[in-house]
Amino acid sequence: FTGKTGSELLTEKLKKYTVQEFQSIPVVVNEDVSVYDAICTMFLEDVGTLFVVNDKALLAGVLSRKDLLRASIGNQDLREIPVHIIMTRMPNVTICYKDDLLLEAGQSLIDRQIDALPVVKEVEHGYEVMGRLTKTNLTKALVELGRDQIM
Numbered sequence: 350f351t352g353k354t355g356s357e358l359l360t361e362k363l364k365k366y367t368v369q370e371f372q373s374i375p376v377v378v379n380e381d382v383s384v385y386d387a388i389c390t391m392f393l394e395d396v397g398t399l400f401v402v403n404d405k406a407l408l409a410g411v412l413s414r415k416d417l418l419r420a421s422i423g424n425q426d427l428r429e430i431p432v433h434i435i436m437t438r439m440p441n442v443t444i445c446y447k448d449d450l451l452l453e454a455g456q457s458l459i460d461r462q463i464d465a466l467p468v469v470k471e472v473e474h475g476y477e478v479m480g481r482l483t484k485t486n487l488t489k490a491l492v493e494l495g496r497d498q499i500m
């Protein structure tokens with residue numbers, strides 16, 4: 350017997366969780382698609398954050414719900430505006446890696462006040478998008494941990 354309390358064991362487990370154990374599938378659009386198409390994709394794929402890639406499939410930016418709402422205010426034709434005009438672009442995108450600790454990724458979400466991080470792999474000229482880590486993934490980790498405790 351280790352002499353550790355239940356909460357010590359829980360904390361220990363939480364501290365070992367990595368991004369890849371909880372990440373979701375990323376939803377990606379090309380930087381040349383229109384704001385209109387990005388809105389459709391967001392609804393159809395049922396996500397709150399889209400990742401934007403260039404023609405080489407490298408991470409170029411991020412689109413949130415509010416980015417798309419903001420672009421929709423006014424009289425512009427949303428079919429004419431490419432998403433690269435309105436996205437948050439590299440190098441200002443906060444990223445994470447599959448082997449990062451879940452708690453570190455969660456801290457980035459809090460510090461930057463954002464809902465999702467692209468899980469990336471570094472390649473020669475940029476980053477490939479491998480996954481999506483959201484606040485929902487963190488909630489799931491927390492609930493799973495709590496449930497283990499009960500059962």
Ligand code: ADP
Pocket residue numbers: 398411412413414415416436437441442443444462463464465466467
């Ligand atoms: P919403 O804007 O719908 O509340 P977020 O809080 O995630 O969603 O996004 C807030 C702003 O931060 C948006 O302008 C968005 O483009 C940007 N953003 C979202 N995710 C990231 C990220 N991983 N790195 C940098 N900026 C991001």
